[in-house]
Amino acid sequence: MNSEQHLPVLSLRHVGIYYKRKRGVFGEPFWALKDVSFDLYQGETLGIIGRNGVGKSTLLRLMAGIIKPNKGTFTNKGYQASLLSLQLGFIYYLTGRENAILSGMFMGLRKKEVKAKMDAIIKFSELGEFIDQPIATYSSGMAARLGFSVAFQVDPDILLIDEVLGVGDAEFSQKSARLMQEKIRSNKTIVFVSHHATLIQQLCNRVVWIEDGVSKAEGDTASVLKEYHQFLHLI
Secondary structure (H helix, E strand, O other): OOHHHOOEEEEEEEEEEEEEEOOOOOOEEEEEEEEEEEEEEOOOEEEEEOOOOOOHHHHHHHHOOOOOOOEEEEEEOOOOEEEEOOOOOOOOOOEHHHHHHHHHHHOOOOHHHHHHOHHHHHHHHOOHHHHHOEHHHOOHHHHHHHHHHHHOOOOOOEEEEEOOOOOOOHHHHHHHHHHHHHHHHOOOEEEEEEOOHHHHHHHOOEEEEEEOOEEEEEEEHHHHHHHHHHHHHOO
């Protein structure tokens, strides 16, 4: 950890978040997160690993400021955190260009900022003239490429990424992975959520393992992944 990383930019202490299930008159609470604690430091790439359904996406929404904890404490030291979410705000009867503007604005950019970045969005997404066709005419891969291209034009203090590498075909997947690695080398503060240990190992300096809404382990990538793999082999 370098000298600027002694103080965390985000801190979670015994955080819990529940949703109301629609059963009965009042609804039963479902605890997506039960007891999660860790710190995020400036300039690091922190991996969040865990099986599907253990609360990883809920955790990212908390860190982005979209939701608040029902118990415990979440502290942001004044940094802007943005959730990179593919196809955020897409409306399928609008064109790719119109959706790019809306999606960028949802992520915190101003309309004129998105328009200024439009050439870069079109170039990276490789959509060409399809940018002015309705999203409804796109394949799922084309829509994913546009979503990824818009999201990576946002430049927040903290970038929160939820399972987005590998979108589109193999060539675009490699290109998006290279862009992700460039972000990491630029000393950007990143949180990367995945259940793929290989990507976590390639990209992350440190890892938090979430299981059943609880932070089970936190530490260097190799040690936490070893513990995670040992747990999976017991199932």
